[in-house]
Amino acid sequence: MATISRTVQWTLLTNVDEALAVLTPAVEQAQFTMTSLTPNEIAIDVPRSLRSNQWAAKIHGTIAADAEKTHIEWRVDGLGNKHYKHLIKISEGLPEGLLDDHGIQEAASHVALRIFGRKEIAHLANVLDRGETVKAIGVGRFENKAGIAAATDLRLLFLEKSIGSEDLTTFSIGAIQAIDLKKALGGETLTINHSGTKATITTLGHGQGDSLIRAVRAAQNTPRPEQASSAPTVDVIGQLERLAELHAKGILTESEFLAQKERLLSS
Incomplete structure (x- = not known):
């Protein structure tokens, strides 16, 4: 079995010193071993555990400070498919509210989630970029797979996460040419025209399609920093x-x- 690498972006809402102070007990609570801890890098060993069906893994974190925030880019190298779960276990040992959740809980609080959608919600942060913020969430089906639809300030995505597999489909905001909504008794359907192709997300809960389409259109109408008009600079x-x-x-x-x-x- 080949070693697999996964990368995850974290932002801790505190300075580097405090971030390092809380990471050590969080790693210990997860029953992992901190092998190196400096203001720039972190190294963690994940032991093999037959009882937990857990393969051994190496976790390496690169730290970047930003005022009162600490950014960590994690790389998890190991066998199996529980790379993200290792980081979730560490995050569970952090003080509540310290880890930036990209606005996921706020968006999820407005949605009546079905039970199967909760594991995708817990996993959604692992596939987001640093600084990316979730604006709306829905539960539906894409290509006959059930999962989470999420609109962020950068993209519309659909995440299907099940035992042994993960499918992530992304539609960048800038490349969405049109997005339409159809309502029916069985739920709401989004039709996305993206880079000349068409895709549909079906059986969304009532009101979820509305929220997603509003979030996409709001993101399209918000200039990105590189798109913002700027006054000519004076030499x-x-x-x-x-x-x-x-x-x-x-x-x-x-x-x-x-x-x-x-x-x-x-x-």
């Missing part, structure tokens, strides 16, 4: 140099030069 130094040249050549008088210089500096 103040270059313009001052040109004013000085004009003044030196006698084209601008002393008063005109000083007035133009003051205008540039004040802007």
